[in-house]
Structure formats: C-alpha cells, structure tokens
Amino acid sequence: GEDVEQSLFLSVREGDSSVINCTYTDSSSTYLYWYKQEPGAGLQLLTYIFSNMDMKQDQRLTVLLNKKDKHLSLRIADTQTGDSAIYFCAEMAPLTGTASKLTFGTGTRLQVTL
C-alpha cells in the first residue's frame, strides 16, 4: 500500500540549514515531490526528483533520494524566515491506463527563528 510519513515539526535558526525527511513505501514510485504551503495558501510545487536519480540541486534546495531505503530528504541552505511553512513530501505511482496518483505525507511545519 501507499504510505508517506514525515515528522510533524522542525525548528531552525535563520541562516542555518534545514533538513526535512520523508519515508515512503511504494517502490514503484516514478517521481517524488516537495510542496510548500504557506498560511492561507494552496500547495506550491518546490521541486521534484525522478526515481532513478540520487540527488537534485536547485539553488538553495537539495533533494536526496535513497531508493533502497525509500527515504527522501529536502535540504534548505541558509534558511530564511520566508521559508517558514508546511512542507509536504509526495510520491507518484503510475496507475495503468489511468491518471497517475500523488500520495502526500502529513506535512512538516518548518519554523524559522531569529
């Protein structure tokens, strides 16, 4: 079955790095995603990684994928107060003949302190 797990809360100081972790169960996942949700807003796609990749870097964001352990992480370098939000991990598993389906984690609330 599909299950995506994340820790609920992370607090970091401004300027430090943040690492948000996620574990998933579906080995057929093709893509894995990180979404950001700011208060009162919808989910915004931050970045994604194809399942045959180990790492993807995009400016301050680094995604690491350990497919053997089904573990995904998002590292935010030089964390800023504007990074305070809820971060959702999601996996996409293809459904034969139909739409691909995203399964979301519970979300990690990142709090950035001064």
Added chain:
Amino acid sequence: DAGVIQSPRHEVTEMGQEVTLRCKPISGHNSLFWYRQTMMRGLELLIYFNNNVPIDDSGMPEDRFSAKMPNASFSTLKIQPSEPRDSAVYFCASSLRGAGGGYTFGSGTRLTVV
C-alpha cells in the same frame, strides 16, 4: 496561464444547506483532483478525474458529497446537505497525465458550516 482557479475563496453556510465548490483547471491538463485539508486528517484525496471521467471516488466521505466534470475546463464539488464536520479547506488540482511536473493546486475554498 492563470493557474487552477477555485471559487469561492471563502464560504460560510448553515448546516443543512447545499454547497457547491467550483474549479477551473489549467488548460490542456487532463487530470483533475479534489482534496480536503483539515488539521485532524491532513490532506485527503476525495476524487479524481481523467479526461473528464471519474476514476476513483473512494475518498468521498459520504453520499452527501458528489463531484462532476461536465467538460475539460470545469468541475464542481457539491455537498448536500452540509454538516459542521464538513468545515475544511477544499483544494482542486490539475495535472497533465504522463508529465513529471506533479500537480498544480488552486488556492482553495475555505468552507465553514455553522
């Protein structure tokens, strides 16, 4: 592109009333998803459509909930009759099947049933 457009942004209604939420997906996207978000249960997939056809409605909580997609540019989620426990933020998202870019979410409709 204006993105996924949802209306209304906020809805306050009395218990027992009918509520209709609306969604306009991104032009060219062929999959559409309705999600519900609450503090207690997080993000829940209610139903999704592929090429306007409902594929999986197993997430719809009760018969009081129904969704339609009469054409590629419009979908509705209806609750009749509404109950206080339906209070949540309802998100619509769309995607292009086969693409790795994930879903694009609307800004959501915050529903309060009193």
